[in-house]
Amino acid sequence: MAKMDTTALFNLSYGLYVLTARDGEQDGGCIINTASQLTQDPQRITIYVNRQNQTNELIRKTGVFNVNMLTTSTPFSVFQHFGFQSGRDVDKFAGRTDPRSENGVRYLNEHCNGVLSGKVIDALDYGTHTLFVAELTEAFKLNDEPSLTYDYYFKNIKPKPQPKAKRGFICKICGYIYEGDELPPDFICPLCKHGAADFEPLV
Ligand SMILES: Cc1cc2nc3c(=O)[nH]c(=O)nc-3n(C[C@H](O)[C@H](O)[C@H](O)COP(=O)(O)O)c2cc1C
Incomplete structure (x- = not known):
């Protein structure tokens, strides 16, 4: 009989990211662990985002987003801010002065070592989640701090x-x-x- 120990999925070596998006005056963002490169020529990336997330709605409307690559210096408060509450209930960028990339979307210049900007070319519905395929429109590094992995988050950041x-x-x-x-x-x-x-x- 096939084994089904879903904890094996925790052995996938994910990174952690703040996914930011924007619709007009409304800036939003959430934590994701599901960002990766799809093709190199042309440069395309993918993200999987829960349909309940406001960030999913913002991306569906405008088709643009930024993947902010978190570093090992990230405090737990960043996860609480972007991952444990919805932009439908709080304005996650109120009082913040985060800069914007070429696409007009906010990016984080703290606890983040680089930014990937995507323009959606395909949005596939997978029930709870949408798989967004995007063309890379901008990419830049911010510093040389090590990238944060899911494993590091579990061992060193999550209380x-x-x-x-x-x-x-x-x-x-x-x-x-x-x-x-x-x-x-x-x-x-x-x-x-x-x-x-x-x-x-x-x-
Ligand atoms: C460690 C961690 C990993 C997460 N990974 C994902 C993910 O890969 N995809 C996703 O849709 N939500 C993920 N979430 C949940 C969203 O960040 C969370 O539901 C967020 O509050 C949604 O905010 P929004 O409604 O403002 O978009 C994760 C949360 C945490 C704390």
Whole structure:
């Protein structure tokens, strides 16, 4: 019988990025781990973005985005700011002075070692997520700090859980604790929107 240990997916060596987008006066952005190069000639990149994210909506409307490549200096607060709340509830760029690249989209010049600007040429619907294929319109480096990997985030940036609940399940992505004896199979983490498969029982 085929084995199905979905924790094996954590062995994929993802990076972590702030994906920024814009629609008119509205600037937005979210954390993603799913950015990669598709082809070199011409230069094309892909991103996969949850359809519930406001950033998905902004990209669908305007077709442009920036992938901000995070570095190992990134504090947890950047994940809380861009990854644990939606631009539908808070203005993530209020009071910030982040510069804009050629496409008019904000980019981060702190905790970020480079920026890739994409112009969408294809948007494929995969249920929960949209796969955006984009032409690279601009690319630049900001510094030589090491890029942040998912593994580094788990080991060094995400605070270690200090479970107080006796019975419950903890989200392996962000540390959210669901209290209860059984986790509903369709449960979605209210903080980072990952599903039940990314939870493990508290010990
Ligand atoms: C470590 C981490 C990785 C994430 N990876 C992704 C991802 O690859 N794709 C995605 O759509 N959302 C991902 N998210 C969730 C979004 O960043 C989150 O739902 C965000 O609040 C959406 O904000 P928005 O509604 O302003 O776009 C991730 C969150 C965290 C903390």
